[in-house]
Amino acid sequence: ATVGANTFIGRGTEIGASTQVYPNATIHHNCQIGKCCTLHSGTIIGDDGFGFAEHRHGWKKIPQIGRVVIGNHVDIGSNTTVDRGALGDTVIEDNVIIDNLVQIAHNVRIGANTAMAGCSAVAGSTIIGRNCRIAGGVRISGHLTIADDVFLTAASVVYRSIKKPGSYSSGVPLEETRFWRRNYNRIKQLDKIAKRLFEIEKNK
Known part of the structure; x- marks a missing residue:
């Protein structure tokens, strides 16, 4: 492996042959990184997950005692x-x-050949299948399962598991503000309209 300047590697970490770690990366203790990987500058591997329990005096930190295990031929962007x-x-x-700028939380599993674009985030204990494509700015909630061969379009928010391959989207596409405000106000009235339609159908 080749390790750049100012990189920290913790005790018990293993790095495979022909892996390139660029300057100013951090790899904490007991991590495992495979062969022919690339970790770009500012990458942090093996930091503590966001694990806290609420109690009457505030928050109590839960020890994070697992590892990060990275396979072969993995490329991880800066920061x-x-x-x-x-x-x-x-x-x-x-x-x-x-x-770059992707957050992978504790106990996540990302399947082989999957690609994640910048500013995406995956919450804890979610499993992402193989051959998935996750576009920029996607947010995936925790404790979900994403099937193989799923494409998530940019800025989508995933709050339930996806069981079938395919392309999935969420959100409201960009439009001029004056039209967006008008349409948003109509969306807020949908529940009221649905109830009126239900009453009309019931009284036919």
């Missing part, structure tokens, strides 16, 4: 964070490519 697992491991399988 991306991959958190270590809470109990099990956070896993990135072979041939995954991840852009």
